[in-house]
Amino acid sequence: MIRVIEGINAEGRILDLDIGCQAGGLLEYLNGRFAERYEVDIGNYNDYWGKIEGCSFQIVDIDKETLPFADSYFDIVTCIMVLEHVFDVFNAMSELSRVTRPNGFVIIEVPNISYFKHIFSLIL
Numbered sequence: 001m002i003r004v005i006e007g008i009n010a011e012g013r014i015l016d017l018d019i020g021c022q023a024g025g026l027l028e029y030l031n032g033r034f035a036e037r038y039e040v041d042i043g044n045y046n047d048y049w050g051k052i053e054g055c056s057f058q059i060v061d062i063d064k065e066t067l068p069f070a071d072s073y074f075d076i077v078t079c080i081m082v083l084e085h086v087f088d089v090f091n092a093m094s095e096l097s098r099v100t101r102p103n104g105f106v107i108i109e110v111p112n113i114s115y116f117k118h119i120f121s122l123i124l
Contacts, residue, residue: 072101080109
């Protein structure tokens with residue numbers, strides 16, 4: 001996924017919408033690549049967030065709130081291992097679309113339930 005982001009010719013704003021981000025690892029890795037970096041999480045991880053310079057963090061419950069950003073604000077929006085935790089996936093997708101600029105990128109990753117290890121864990 002990082003190779004995908006690195007391959008996109010964008011230097012503007014990136015939003016990492018990641019319910020499990022905690023420490024903001026993705027945006028820490030991408031430090032210096034984007035003019036503005038934002039992280040949204042459902043939990044409060046200020047102890048971790050204070051260690052990452054140049055990144056803005058906000059607490060948002062995507063099931064109950066809209067993202068606190070203007071329409072078409074981001075060049076890239078990532079949503080990594082989040083949608084399987086969201087009750088209203090259609091609202092979440094609408095919000096991702098709303099804050100992404102025209103011709104911007106939304107990168108979504110979800111677990112593969114058909115992966116053989118998942119199948120065996122469901123059977124056993």
